[in-house]
Amino acid sequence: MKKIILFTGGIETQEYFSLQLANAFTKIGHEIFLFDLNEEEKSFTALCNxxxxxxTxxxxxNFHGLNNEECFYQxxxxxxxxxxxxxxxxxLDxxxxxxxLISNVPPLYTHISIDLGHEAYMKRFYPYITRGPFLPLAGTEIEHKPWVERSKDIVFTGNYTPPKNFDEYITRLNEDYTVFYHGIIDDLIAHPDQDMDSVFVKHLTREMNDLSDDNLKLCMENMIFIDLYVRFYFRGLVVRTLAESGYQVHVYGGGWDLLECNYPENIILGGPLDSEGCLKVIADSKISLNVMPWFKNGAHDRVFNSMLNGALCVSDDSxxxxxxxxxxxxxxxYSLKEINKLPSIINKILSxxxxxxxxxxxxxxxVKTFHTWDSRAKVLSNLFSI
Incomplete structure (x- = not known):
């Protein structure tokens, strides 16, 4: 079987995913090398051996090892x-x-998307790039309590940034651009079922109807702050709606102390946690709240982790x-168009x-049957053998 190189030492979540896959690959007979990005020189010598x-x-x-690291690019x-x-x-994004980075990948490169919308984007804008199979993320199981014995009713795991923090990017050019960017934001908030890139293309071609696909790519790369703005707008709105309806929401992640809320005492700040820590609080919560990071045809690992650890996942859909x-x-x-109905949904569950x-x-x-890292490893192992 193929020998597999994976990476540690980068973004904590991505390292955690790599370690889950390393364990899963080992079970089916692959030999694994973990390249430590924090020890590049030492790891590079061992890698060559x-x-x-x-x-192999x-x-x-997310391009670890393909991001102009000195040991790999000389x-x-x-x-x-x-x-x-x-x-x-x-x-993952x-x-x-x-x-x-996509424009400078090596010849023997395969791009794997976790959302079918992302896959469609790659097919249109990078048709020359080899694409692997659509591969949703997966869940990791830890020991968890029976549902009725859990100490928390509602938990949300993830960071928060006030949307106003992105105003410096929205207003950085001139008034015309500011109005243009706000038009896109308003469109996404009013019609949240739309793909982000489809809305970008719609507004860009309305303003400049002769844009080539290459120019569209360059424009969209400079508009990612809109994705973040809308993501955190809805994340904050969901938590605020429940808190102001009298529900205590335990939030784990940075920035939640900055959420404006009429009843801040109902937002229980747990602080940032690593991946394992997030699993532990999910495993002790009845409801794991999810707000999708604008994946309109895929799923976030928070969904699978919640379902695999006995929490009832309450999520917007795709x-x-x-x-x-x-x-x-x-x-x-629940629907992002009808967040006002979310407190009633929560009440029915807890009642x-x-x-x-x-x-x-x-x-x-x-999830145990279809959406574990063991399941994903088998798909990938078959891909590597082609």
Whole structure:
């Protein structure tokens, strides 16, 4: 079987995913090398000894190892190209975050999307890039309590940034651009079912109808602050709506002390946690609240982690989620268009513990069967053998 290179020492979440995959690959017989990005020189020497020509691949998240690291990029040459190692990159964000990096990948590169909308974007704007299979994220199971014994009713794991913090980017040019950017933001907030890039293209071509795809890519790369603005707008609105309806929401992540709320005492600040810490609080909560990071045809790992650790996931939806996770049986969906209905949804769940427990048991079975890192490792292992 192929020998696999993975990375540690980068973004904590991505390292955690890599370690889950490393364990899963080991179970099915792959030999693993963990390249420590914090110890590049030491790791590079060991890496060269690990590589077996024609039988080694590199798997990364978000371009680690493909981001102009000095040990891999020297004298205009890319190490992976020089040693003929295929590179597989699971990209956790929308591709418009990575225009420059995508444009400079080595020849033996495969781009793997976690959202079918991202896959469609790659097909249109980078048709020459090899694309792997659509691969949703996955869940990690830890020890967890029965639903009725949990100490927290509602938990949200993730950071918060006040949308006003992005005003410096919205207003950085002139009044015309400010109005243009706010028009896109207002469109996304009013119609949250739309793909981010589709809305970008709609507004850009309305203003400048002769834009080529190359120019559209460059424009979208410079508009990623809109994605962040809208993401945190809805994240804050969901938590604020519940807090102002009398529900205590335990939030874990940075920035939540900056959320404006009429009843801040209902927002219980837990502070930032690593991936394992987030799993532990989810495993002790009845409801794990999710707000999708604008994945309109995929799913976030928070969904799978919640379902696999016995919390009832309450989330906005996506096309893929509606087709693969059953509302009212394995998950409870709410609409970003009708967040005012969310307190009533929460009340029904907490008022009917038998129903809540039934849903969490079905959710657990769904993810345990189809959406673990073991499942993803098998798909990837088959891909590497092609």
């Amino acid at each position: 690990f590589i077996e020509p024609c039988n 691949i590199m798997l990364t998240f 004298d205009g040459k890319i190490f992976w190209d020089e040693v003929s190692i295929p590179c597989y990159n699971i990209v 929308h591709p418009f975050y990575y225009h420059t 096309i893929w989620m509606r087709e693969n996770i059953i509302d009212g049986e394995e998950i409870i969906y 009917n513990p038998d129903k809540g427990e039934t849903i969490t048991k079905a959710a657990y079975q769904k």
